[in-house]
Amino acid sequence: MPEGSPENITGDTPLLQRVYLPFLLEAHNPDGGWGYRRGGQSAVEPTSWVLLALKGVEESRNREVEKSGTIQLPDSSTPRLLNSWNVGVRWLSESQLPDGSWPSFAGQPRGCWVTAAASLALYTHRDSPDRVARGLRCISKTWPVEGRLWRRIGARLLRRDRAVRQNRSLRGWSWTPGTASWVEPTSHALIAFRHIPKALHPPGAERRRQLAERMLYDRMCPGGGWNSGNPLIYGAAGVPRIGPTVWALLALQDYKDRPETRQSLDWLEQAYSQIQGPGSLALAHLCLQLYDRQAPALESALAALNSNNQLLGDTLAAAWAAIALSGRPRWLSPEIRS
Amino acid sequence: MSVNNNSLVPAFKRPPSRVAIRKAPNYHVDLTALLDETLREFGLNVQGSRVLLKPNFVEPDPQGVINTHPAVVAAARECFLRLGARSVVVAEGAGHERDTEGILETIRLRHYLGPLAGKFVDLNLDDVRLVTTRTRASRAKELYLPRTVLEADFVVSMPKLKTHHWAGVTLSLKNMFGIVPGNCYGWPKNALHWAGLTNSILDINSTVRPDFAIVDGIIGMEGNGPVQGDAKPCGLLVAGDDPVAVDATCARIMGLVPERIKYIVQAGLLLGHLKSENIRQLGESPESVRTCFAVLDAFKRLRGEHAYP
Numbered sequence: 001m002p003e004g005s006p007e008n009i010t011g012d013t014p015l016l017q018r019v020y021l022p023f024l025l026e027a028h029n030p031d032g033g034w035g036y037r038r039g040g041q042s043a044v045e046p047t048s049w050v051l052l053a054l055k056g057v058e059e060s061r062n063r064e065v066e067k068s069g070t071i072q073l074p075d076s077s078t079p080r081l082l083n084s085w086n087v088g089v090r091w092l093s094e095s096q097l098p099d100g101s102w103p104s105f106a107g108q109p110r111g112c113w114v115t116a117a118a119s120l121a122l123y124t125h126r127d128s129p130d131r132v133a134r135g136l137r138c139i140s141k142t143w144p145v146e147g148r149l150w151r152r153i154g155a156r157l158l159r160r161d162r163a164v165r166q167n168r169s170l171r172g173w174s175w176t177p178g179t180a181s182w183v184e185p186t187s188h189a190l191i192a193f194r195h196i197p198k199a200l201h202p203p204g205a206e207r208r209r210q211l212a213e214r215m216l217y218d219r220m221c222p223g224g225g226w227n228s229g230n231p232l233i234y235g236a237a238g239v240p241r242i243g244p245t246v247w248a249l250l251a252l253q254d255y256k257d258r259p260e261t262r263q264s265l266d267w268l269e270q271a272y273s274q275i276q277g278p279g280s281l282a283l284a285h286l287c288l289q290l291y292d293r294q295a296p297a298l299e300s301a302l303a304a305l306n307s308n309n310q311l312l313g314d315t316l317a318a319a320w321a322a323i324a325l326s327g328r329p330r331w332l333s334p335e336i337r338s
Numbered sequence: 339m340s341v342n343n344n345s346l347v348p349a350f351k352r353p354p355s356r357v358a359i360r361k362a363p364n365y366h367v368d369l370t371a372l373l374d375e376t377l378r379e380f381g382l383n384v385q386g387s388r389v390l391l392k393p394n395f396v397e398p399d400p401q402g403v404i405n406t407h408p409a410v411v412a413a414a415r416e417c418f419l420r421l422g423a424r425s426v427v428v429a430e431g432a433g434h435e436r437d438t439e440g441i442l443e444t445i446r447l448r449h450y451l452g453p454l455a456g457k458f459v460d461l462n463l464d465d466v467r468l469v470t471t472r473t474r475a476s477r478a479k480e481l482y483l484p485r486t487v488l489e490a491d492f493v494v495s496m497p498k499l500k501t502h503h504w505a506g507v508t509l510s511l512k513n514m515f516g517i518v519p520g521n522c523y524g525w526p527k528n529a530l531h532w533a534g535l536t537n538s539i540l541d542i543n544s545t546v547r548p549d550f551a552i553v554d555g556i557i558g559m560e561g562n563g564p565v566q567g568d569a570k571p572c573g574l575l576v577a578g579d580d581p582v583a584v585d586a587t588c589a590r591i592m593g594l595v596p597e598r599i600k601y602i603v604q605a606g607l608l609l610g611h612l613k614s615e616n617i618r619q620l621g622e623s624p625e626s627v628r629t630c631f632a633v634l635d636a637f638k639r640l641r642g643e644h645a646y647p
Binding site for chain 1: 464524566
């Protein structure tokens with residue numbers, strides 16, 4: 001078993017250095033991108049999150065340097081990290097479509113929800129502000145279909161409108177073009193708008209942002225938290241899930257004092273101990289930290305979950321774990337906006 | 339290969355299908371022996387094949403009501419290995435939940451299969467290939483599908499016996515929604531709903547028609563399925579070499595009329611047999627094990643005359 005593979009989780013080296021960073025570096029494809037799984041074909045979403053994770057590692061090292069007051073010599077992984085970073089940014093830039101969006105996989109003709117993460121990743125690497133602005137412009141002009149007037153009228157006449165109670169005039173973003181708003185893609189777009197300076201926003205972005213924030217609160221489950229976007233079906237309360245709840249809370253950081261936000265954080269705190277997937281655990285920990293809520297130690301819990309199935313080779317889970325273990329990322333902190 | 343298994347044959351040209359109904363009172367009985375005996379009755383030839391088991395893993399549910407029970411999956415895996423399959427992989431692309439490992443751990447799949455690396459493939463994260471659908475019922479003329487599915491020689495759909503709040507029931511045909519990858523379509527795979535839910539079921543199954551189906555009806559779900567309904571113990575496994583015939587039989591067991599379920603009717607034109615006279619029942623008869631399922635008001639029209647009030 002190679003040193004640094006996810007199977008090697010024992011020892012006193014921090015998990016980030018010993019497991020996740022080597023995993024991410026080894027999973028880097030020769031074409032410059034990362035796949036959803038180690039060895040899989042390069043895709044925009046994992047590439048974006050890995051680049052954000054590498055950024056987090058770099059920030060974490062800089063914080064250590066500031067704290068110790070010494071100039072730390074680069075460790076053995078640093079040159080490889082920098083190379084991965086540069087090559088990954090180039091792959092991501094080249095994968096952008098002419099309309100400014102990004103498809104799920106390079107070569108696909110239509111953009112989708114991954115445009116938000118790709119824009120954010122390029123922005124945090126201070127690369128191609130023009131590409132970032134084009135990405136945001138595309139997000140801003142892409143509307144989900146359910147809120148169009150004739151759709152709303154049609155839905156009122158159909159059974160489905162009685163099955164799912166939600167305000168269809170509140171629109172966020174869809175997973176793919178021509179479909180409806182859902183919690184996670186809406187949250188990703190809001191996170192991108194929140195953390196990329198307004199100078200790069202297109203006109204009308206603020207209105208879209210406000211509408212989408214209202215949509216998220218409309219889609220909250222009755223007891224707090226979010227699922228994919230159906231809080232009530234045939235009158236039955238939807239069960240919140242970790243992933244959508246975390247993404248929505250990360251998108252709604254400007255509303256820390258709203259009762260719905262606090263209620264959802266309470267739900268997340270309660271659900272935390274039941275989490276059985278490394279990716280979800282990392283995201284939940286990151287979210288609780290950003291809201292200054294208590295969360296149990298992450299490293300040992302992640303190590304235990306990793307030993308179950310070796311992450312199943314999931315690059316996104318590894319990237320999210322690396323982000324959470326690197327501490328508060330600057331790109332998710334409110335101060336970046338100023 | 340399942341993706342090219344001559345799926346589109348009009349019903350009148352098809353030989354009769356076979357569906358086996360076996361009693362299995364709970365998940366602690368010897369499911370491997372039961373399934374082994376059943377599969378041998380069908381005389382399946384999977385020697386040297388890459389077999390793909392497609393269960394229905396939707397959300398974390400420790401109660402065992404929402405998802406295909408891992409005991410059934412493990413038993414099927416063992417049986418296909420005994421039949422000489424080169425490999426048997428369990429593969430699923432959950433529809434709502436991105437944390438696949440969280441689902442698998444909650445339902446304790448590892449407890450039944452051992453460490454999952456190499457045995458389980460998350461279809462939501464798999465490499466994809468663009469495939470032209472073999473029917474054009476929905477607006478999706480092409481679909482990105484996972485490489486693992488396209489390369490499988492023998493696909494087994496392994497759903498749970500459940501009602502469904504949009505489609506009426508979710509069985510072996512609807513279960514194939516799970517092969518559509520989240521990494522291209524999101525969570526949920528909303529593009530299929532907008533392309534036409536029932537028509538998408540036909541297009542997916544015509545493109546990758548399951549070679550076999552095994553339905554976990556030991557504990558099913560009634561009412562507001564597929565995730566918010568109530569447990570419905572039936573004590574049954576239903577298996578067959580025609581997914582349409584299996585679904586029609588399951589509907590009859592549930593007290594529903596398959597001829598009133600749109601996507602089963604559509605599939606009955608090209609993918610398999612819907613009419614009971616074209617289905618040879620092995621084991622129990624549907625009538626002898628009928629357990630009428632509660633359905634939402636919107637689906638009461640699917641019930642037969644024998645259904646409970």
